[in-house]
Amino acid sequence: MLLAAVCSVSVATIYVAQPVLAQIGRDLGAAESDLGWIVAAGQIGYLVGLAALVPLGDMLDRRKLIGGQLLLAAVGMLVAAVSPTLWVLLIGLAATGLFAAVVQTTVAFAADLSTLTERGRTLGIVTSGVILGILGARVLAGILADLWGWRSVYATLTLLLVTLHLVVLKQLPAAHRPNRRTYGEVLTSLGRLFREPLFISRGLIAFFLFASFSTLWSGLALPLTAEPWQLSTAQIGMFGIAGLAGALGAAQSGRWADAGGATPVTGAALVLLTVSWLASGQATWSLWLVTVGVIVLDFAVQAAHVSNQTLLTSAYCDRTSSAIGGYMIFYSLGSALGATATTTVYATSGWAGSAFLGACFALCGLLTWALTRHTVTRAAA
Template sequence: MTLGRRTLFAVICAVAVATVYVAQPVLARIGADLGVPEADLGWIVTTGQLGYLIGLALLVPLGDMCDRRTLIAGHLLLAATGMALAAVADRLWLLLVGLALAGLFAVVVQTTVAFAADLSAPGGRGRTLGAVTSGVIVGILGARVLAGGLAALWGWRSVYVALALLLVALTYLVLRLLPADPRSANGVARPSYGEVLGGLGGLFRDRDRVLVSRGLIAFFLFASFGTLWSGLALPLAAAPWHLSTAQIGLFGIAGLAGALGAARAGRWADAGRAHAVTGGALALLAVSWAATGQASRSLWPVVVGVVVLDFAVQAVHVSNQHLLTAAHVHRTSSAIGGYMLFYSLGSAVGATATTALYAAAGWAGSSALGAAFALCALTVWAVDRHSRRKDGRRYGQYGQYGGYGQYGEYGQYDQCDEYRQCG
């Protein structure tokens, strides 16, 4: 895949995911302008995330039955409509409708990741995923910095206007620059919507080994990630630092540096080291909390901890998606959508738990929680690795992606066809 095409995919992911997270730095301004009580401000963020969760279950599987170039363009345009509604909202309910609509169609990120993976040669899939999913982290962290700057210059509505315009521009670029879905050109038969949803449900019902292990790792991984980024502002705004919102936002730049540094994780996955990268990165994630836990005493360790944590999260996330798309080549959208359900739930658990624990035990308690989530992810990885080794002794022969068994790294668990009808 060309650099230009990877860049376009990454930008789509960054802008789309920003629609879900961009409200966080400007909540106070929105509340003051629309007369929203402080106790109700949380709904502004929650509404977009709920829309996103629904989209993961109901819209992402469409990528396995529709032309994905057209699907991506349509979802971008509908997300732009949601952003436009948010920009002109003069009542809370209209703002929430706009944010719910944008969140629902922000799942274009997962369709984009699946499309990028399928357009890549097998030997370069990890490199592509590393570049494209970097856009997700850029969107999550960069949205905070961008929103703060735009709101300071032109007010909070300018943030949504800018995102709406970017989404419309990306819609045009997708239709102009991306190739047609190769499945259309090859005349591959498309399943019905019911069959696609049934296939996604089957992954959970059958306890698909790849999805369950990687999904559980993602749950704890992003619970740890959410613990940091939803709670770090609390000790930084408190004594002895009393940092402003803009100053706290600068820590996002350190996170970006760490996440972008992990782009090479895709190449490691292409070389068959996805499992080793996952284990090493999860160990780094746990260790990083020793540094970020110093937020009440010193800021430099926090910067180091943020860089290491975001490097580890991105490395694991890329490795997870590489393994999923390799194991489910005929239904990448459904596999990625199912995986991201774990991601979303983990993020929500981490965000909710960190603020509650901070009130009871301070930042030391939140840091212990983040480290515990990391250790849980590492435990899941170790159990899965031990299980694969047992299967390797049973079936013999190393697989293509660094695991065991002649059918790939999950042994004989992926012999079945696209809807798990084994021969």
């Protein structure tokens, strides 16, 4: 649960800006066209952190590594909280995003602390913390910003990160890596993963999985704030709670993966993901169907994500940090594609076009799974 809390708070620092962009823009006098950089800064920093920092978990004491990165992320949040200009804010958010990659170091640590028969269950619990951070960040930001302004959001996250830094150093076991390698050797090992069929197949599934996920969550506010609903930011944030219910329900998928069902669970999840868009696509006339779609989508994404990570940490148990960090590069690229594509498509084709786009991403993931099922069998052999 402590590792899940680390994941939840760390990943929230990247997504917490989304509901308060307009408020930040008014306060800092930023042009509307520049507001997208507020979200992009954290994502860019996170992507760099995945490639440059997460592999350090394969060569350093992860307890100290996690604690140190939490403290450095807190410094970035503090800079964002007191920033007088947009540029200072972007620097703080980029720095925070860089060290928020501690999420994946934590996931790899959780996998290594687990026995092989309970690894999927453990990853299910810890990655539920990730989903809690992604979805709960929107609700938290909306409430705090309404009460005390957007700066209170970043100040609160600063305090949470510092608290977790202290708890981690006190409570987590030391985790010195048995095979001491240089940073260059670790990065080389990461690069070699991109020639492994199992790694590439799971990565491509993650790419399409999170492109579909991001298509929903980056674009859903557009039809909900328009006619006939005209919902407020706080009301839209409530859909995050529905998504959270679905994601937490998928924690059971880790147990299925432990029982050898990771491959069929992934396939079934991708089918559910595709079907969920039939409901989510009805946002212009039915909020109930949207709620059902959100729950099913988040359940499917979490189930497939946990199954993928269980397979990778089992197949590459000697370099779990590199495997998770590399896998999450696909996640970041897919999320970025979904976020940018959904707003572009919405401008020309409305929410029906965005829903079709999300379903196409899901179908691409399902096709990738179907064409690469044999890679799992070969890896097991």
